[in-house]
Amino acid sequence: MGNLVEIRWHGRGGQGAKTAALLFADAALNEGKNVQAFPEYGPERMGAPVQSFNRISDDPINIRCGIESPQVVVVLDPTLMNIVDVTAGLPEDGILLINTSEEPSEVRKDKSVSGRRIFTVNASLISKESIGRDIPNTPMLGALIKATGLINYERMLKDTKAKLEKKFKSKPEMIDGNIKAIQRAYEEVKSE
Amino acid sequence: MSKIVAKTGNESMAEAMRQINPDVVAAYPITPSTEIVQIFSSYVADGLVDTEFLAVESEHSAMSACIGSAATGARTMTCTASQGLALMWEMLYIATGLRLPIVIAGVNRALSAPINIHCDHSDTMGIRDSGWIQIYSENAQEGYDNLIQAVKIAEECCLPAIVTTDGFIISHGMESMKLLEDKEVQDFIGDYKAPYTLINPQKPITVGALDFTDYYFEHRRSTAEAVLQAKDKIIKVSQEYSHLSQRKYELFEEYRLDDAQMAIVVLGSTAGTAKVVIDELRSKGIKAGLLKIRVYRPFPAEELAIVLSKIPAVAILDRADSLSTMGGPVFIDIKSALYNLEKRSKLINYIYGLGGRDTTLHHIREVYQDLQNILDTGKIAQSIKYLGVRE
Numbered sequence: 058m059g060n061l062v063e064i065r066w067h068g069r070g071g072q073g074a075k076t077a078a079l080l081f082a083d084a085a086l087n088e089g090k091n092v093q094a095f096p097e098y099g100p101e102r103m104g105a106p107v108q109s110f111n112r113i114s115d116d117p118i119n120i121r122c123g124i125e126s127p128q129v130v131v132v133l134d135p136t137l138m139n140i141v142d143v144t145a146g147l148p149e150d151g152i153l154l155i156n157t158s159e160e161p162s163e164v165r166k167d168k169s170v171s172g173r174r175i176f177t178v179n180a181s182l183i184s185k186e187s188i189g190r191d192i193p194n195t196p197m198l199g200a201l202i203k204a205t206g207l208i209n210y211e212r213m214l215k216d217t218k219a220k221l222e223k224k225f226k227s228k229p230e231m232i233d234g235n236i237k238a239i240q241r242a243y244e245e246v247k248s249e
Numbered sequence: 250m251s252k253i254v255a256k257t258g259n260e261s262m263a264e265a266m267r268q269i270n271p272d273v274v275a276a277y278p279i280t281p282s283t284e285i286v287q288i289f290s291s292y293v294a295d296g297l298v299d300t301e302f303l304a305v306e307s308e309h310s311a312m313s314a315c316i317g318s319a320a321t322g323a324r325t326m327t328c329t330a331s332q333g334l335a336l337m338w339e340m341l342y343i344a345t346g347l348r349l350p351i352v353i354a355g356v357n358r359a360l361s362a363p364i365n366i367h368c369d370h371s372d373t374m375g376i377r378d379s380g381w382i383q384i385y386s387e388n389a390q391e392g393y394d395n396l397i398q399a400v401k402i403a404e405e406c407c408l409p410a411i412v413t414t415d416g417f418i419i420s421h422g423m424e425s426m427k428l429l430e431d432k433e434v435q436d437f438i439g440d441y442k443a444p445y446t447l448i449n450p451q452k453p454i455t456v457g458a459l460d461f462t463d464y465y466f467e468h469r470r471s472t473a474e475a476v477l478q479a480k481d482k483i484i485k486v487s488q489e490y491s492h493l494s495q496r497k498y499e500l501f502e503e504y505r506l507d508d509a510q511m512a513i514v515v516l517g518s519t520a521g522t523a524k525v526v527i528d529e530l531r532s533k534g535i536k537a538g539l540l541k542i543r544v545y546r547p548f549p550a551e552e553l554a555i556v557l558s559k560i561p562a563v564a565i566l567d568r569a570d571s572l573s574t575m576g577g578p579v580f581i582d583i584k585s586a587l588y589n590l591e592k593r594s595k596l597i598n599y600i601y602g603l604g605g606r607d608t609t610l611h612h613i614r615e616v617y618q619d620l621q622n623i624l625d626t627g628k629i630a631q632s633i634k635y636l637g638v639r640e
Contacts, residue, residue: 079255082423086255094255095422098367118425119521121388121418122609 062207063124064111067143068133071103073194077133078109081198083220084213085113093118106141113207129205132156133180133193138168147173154204154246156180156193161249176204178246180238187238188231195235196242203243210243251427251494258386258419261393261426262328262354262412263288267298268434269400271352272323272441275303275314279333280366281416282356286328308333312340312351319349320456322446324400327351330416331358331372338376341409345380345472347456350403350441353381354396355413356420357517357568359604367605368416370516373545374569374578380476382410382483383546385516389419390426394494395543397429400438402486406479407444415518415568417605429494437493480547500549502541503556505531509538511620512557514583515566516542519601519608526613537617542579550586557587562620563594566636568602576600576633595623601636612637 064081068074075096082094093112110124126146135157137143147153149172155164161175178200180193188195198217202210218236225231256264263285266274274293276286293302305311311327319325329337334355344351359365360372373383384399386392392414403410414420429437445454460468480500487498502520505527506512513523520541530537540556542549557563567577575581580598587593599616602608616636623629
């Protein structure tokens with residue numbers, strides 16, 4: 058399983074960390090990849106720190122334990138940076154993608170992150186402006202694809218649109234809003 | 250034509266149930282199997298199945314309703330886990346005694362106390378002498394495939410059957426899997442025609458009659474015979490399904506076992522993690538293998554003995570403790586299965602993953618290291634160990 062990629066999502070209960078992992082797995086599945094998506098089940102409280110996980114591979118995935126050293130960490134809520142060690146197990150060349158208004162260099166300095174490739178995007182702002190609510194998980198998908206190149210962007214956009222058209226038949230503004238949010242995050246994500 | 254989809258273990262089992270389209274489902278929700286009931290009840294509400302759905306007030310009632318239903322010749326299913334299965338216990342034995350092919354879509358979860366919602370196999374190990382056919386699944390795909398097969402197996406054997414996946418690890422983990430077409434499933438399971446039914450005026454029968462010293466023993470003996478004969482029927486149905494799905498199903502799976510010097514025996518999702526470690530060890534020239542038990546009841550004792558007798562050092566991993574001081578239930582069974590052989594393997598037992606404790610690659614590597622030490626020294630330092638516990 059040389060091409061296995063493991064991802065850890067950090068969010069707060071109710072913020073959609075689980076949904077983000079499911080959406081990303083679904084998008085990767087459409088690319089013909091083998092996928093896993095699973096949440097960490099602790100006490101479930103709105104606002105409490107939660108994690109979810111992805112495995113993506115060209116080969117069938119047999120492993121069934123938790124993820125200890127992901128190559129990619131996605132942080133949906135910047136306030137988690139102060140209370141959770143989001144870099145735990147993330148190797149020196151790993152990717153750290155954060156929903157924040159800060160620049161990657163600011164995050165590196167403020168949180169004294171050594172090594173790793175830091176990416177930031179203001180997904181909350183994008184979400185508020187495009188969807189009308191702070192639901193950062195959808196735009197973060199766009200940013201994740203830009204940062205990792207794990208799946209084809211155009212194709213993912215097309216698949217997501219088809220899915221949203223089914224889900225929001227009566228609310229066409231939600232379809233455009235979500236798609237716009239993904240596109241903006243893809244374009245606006247910053248690296249060092 | 251198979252479709253590739255991403256589903257959780259619970260979604261995959263609910264989908265299998267939709268395709269099976271049972272006559273009756275009587276169920277009571279319990280974590281982590283709740284979603285199966287919930288999704289299936291939405292299929293009923295949406296008219297996607299013809300099933301009579303009974304939302305009952307407890308698992309004891311669920312199994313009681315299933316028994317009544319199956320006795321009339323209806324194809325009958327339910328779902329449960331943990332305390333729910335424990336509450337069914339009294340009725341489970343009645344289902345077997347009445348030879349009713351009820352099928353449970355189960356999810357493995359620890360038993361209280363302390364209260365815990367996560368995976369171990371204590372719940373189903375608690376019914377291992379009930380006469381129910383027990384099939385364990387490594388992943389969502391197997392949960393789906395096994396559940397479809399269980400319907401046919403149960404009906405051909407006139408015995409109840411339970412198929413399980415590991416709680417949360419599989420039940421709530423989404424993964425890639427393939428589905429059969431609805432018609433393929435229907436053609437495979439066929440129509441159910443019960444040999445005897447409660448409401449056939451042409452052939453009246455008594456169900457659940459009093460059976461004292463005169464015939465009780467003979468009836469229990471005939472049940473034992475049914476379980477004995479079940480093995481061949483399970484093999485036959487599994488072969489038919491393997492042919493249909495192009496996915497191989499046998500009593501157990503052998504992974505890189507042909508020339509193995511040491512092996513792990515395990516049930517459920519941890520088999521997948523062990524395969525990763527085996528590939529790692531094999532790339533270093535270490536002859537490690539895996540035997541994953543799929544059909545735990547009836548226990549494939551003779552078949553296991555033939556395979557395991559060729560492997561000098563074997564570790565049996567139990568996700569349940571028997572509290573008998575003799576190790577976990579699978580260990581005890583395998584020891585018995587090998588006892589009469591002239592050349593016996595060295596066996597060790599690990600109780601692992603109780604209450605959902607994560608069993609990682611490190612833990613599996615540790616087991617193979619212990620097996621290597623046994624091969625090197627010819628000695629077992631400790632035959633029953635607890636893997637990944639703080640002591």
